[in-house]
Amino acid sequence: MKYAENIVDLVGNTPLVKLNRVTEGVTDATVLVKLEYLNPGGSSKDRIAGRIIDAAERDGLLKPGGTIVEPTSGNTGVGLALVALQRGYRCIFVCPDKVGEDKRNVLTAYGAEVVVTPTAVAPDSPESYYGVSDRLAREIPGAFKPNQYENPNGPRSHYETTGPEIWRDTEGKVTHFVAGVGTGGTITGTGRYLREVSGDTVRIIGADPEGSVYSGGTGRPYFVEGVGEDFWPGAYDPAVPHEIIEVSDAESFAMTRRLAREEGILVGGSSGMAVVAALKAAASAGPDDVFVVLLPDGGRGYLGKIFNDKWMRAYGFGNAPAGHTIADILS
Numbered sequence: 001m002k003y004a005e006n007i008v009d010l011v012g013n014t015p016l017v018k019l020n021r022v023t024e025g026v027t028d029a030t031v032l033v034k035l036e037y038l039n040p041g042g043s044s045k046d047r048i049a050g051r052i053i054d055a056a057e058r059d060g061l062l063k064p065g066g067t068i069v070e071p072t073s074g075n076t077g078v079g080l081a082l083v084a085l086q087r088g089y090r091c092i093f094v095c096p097d098k099v100g101e102d103k104r105n106v107l108t109a110y111g112a113e114v115v116v117t118p119t120a121v122a123p124d125s126p127e128s129y130y131g132v133s134d135r136l137a138r139e140i141p142g143a144f145k146p147n148q149y150e151n152p153n154g155p156r157s158h159y160e161t162t163g164p165e166i167w168r169d170t171e172g173k174v175t176h177f178v179a180g181v182g183t184g185g186t187i188t189g190t191g192r193y194l195r196e197v198s199g200d201t202v203r204i205i206g207a208d209p210e211g212s213v214y215s216g217g218t219g220r221p222y223f224v225e226g227v228g229e230d231f232w233p234g235a236y237d238p239a240v241p242h243e244i245i246e247v248s249d250a251e252s253f254a255m256t257r258r259l260a261r262e263e264g265i266l267v268g269g270s271s272g273m274a275v276v277a278a279l280k281a282a283a284s285a286g287p288d289d290v291f292v293v294l295l296p297d298g299g300r301g302y303l304g305k306i307f308n309d310k311w312m313r314a315y316g317f318g319n320a321p322a323g324h325t326i327a328d329i330l331s
């Protein structure tokens with residue numbers, strides 16, 4: 001019989017698929033995307049959760065019956081919750097109140113507890129997202145805070161899994177790797193592995209929202225979620241990427257919608273952003289070049305925003321139609 005022992009064993013080994021329509025007239029290179037939404041928790045963050053928890057157990061930071069406390073509103077929380085429930089840990093996630101109810105409900109569905117903090121307070125206030133999670137981690141006996149922004153096991157998990165999978169699945173033919181930069185774990189770990197294994201011939205390209213520090217900005221604001229920063233996290237090694245390409249929200253969201261409509265790939269805004277950066281770089285590439293672009297999560301979490309015409313119009317992203325009436329359709 002072919003089956004996995006438990007859901008966590010299904011993390012990783014995500015497939016590559018070729019882009020066919022959005023590349024037309026833009027590049028002769030092969031552009032492959034790696035579908036991280038096919039991980040069981042729906043994102044690339046499933047990969048780091050297992051490694052971070054394994055290391056914490058090994059280092060004695062997390063003991064049986066312990067509690068995981070992390071400020072996260074999304075994908076990292078789901079990954080941690082999946083591993084925690086297999087191993088009997090309690091999970092408490094701290095989310096700012098700007099995070100939608102649907103996102104919080106995903107975390108509670110997996111049995112996590114969610115503490116909501118006000119967005120409109122200074123980051124150093126005790127009531128902030130960071131202040132509350134620090135206090136919980138300090139005061140709950142047996143609490144462990146993974147701190148994905150600084151934890152070296154984040155990049156390490158990509159070095160040990162994402163990188164080798166890409167090298168294996170492309171039979172060593174990959175020439176360019178493109179990923180968005182959030183904590184920086186994905187590009188640092190995957191990029192480092194691909195540079196080493198290829199004798200430093202694979203070009204590593206980071207994609208970053210306009211305004212973020214990685215492409216020379218000072219911080220926010222931008223709307224694309226999960227990428228860009230206003231500080232330099234320890235999980236990111238700026239020596240790994242050869243180049244960082246800046247992408248606007250409008251470009252990211254337009255491409256995210258095209259991926260769904262033209263390729264049948266329903267992914268989040270940071271995936272659209274990474275594809276825009278890849279196509280900018282691939283415009284000057286040749287037919288023997290093989291780009292691999294990592295798409296971190298699926299599009300279902302963004303139905304109310306990127307895939308909602310009303311939201312897109314309200315925030316000034318394009319002039320999508322107001323909706324379809326029978327008259328529109330028959331006219």
Ligand code: PMP
Pocket residue numbers: 074075076180181182183184185186187225226227268270271296297
């Ligand atoms: N996209 C999304 C949707 C994410 O949640 C993340 C993780 N913050 C990223 C991209 C970036 O990945 P990394 O943190 O490894 O840089």
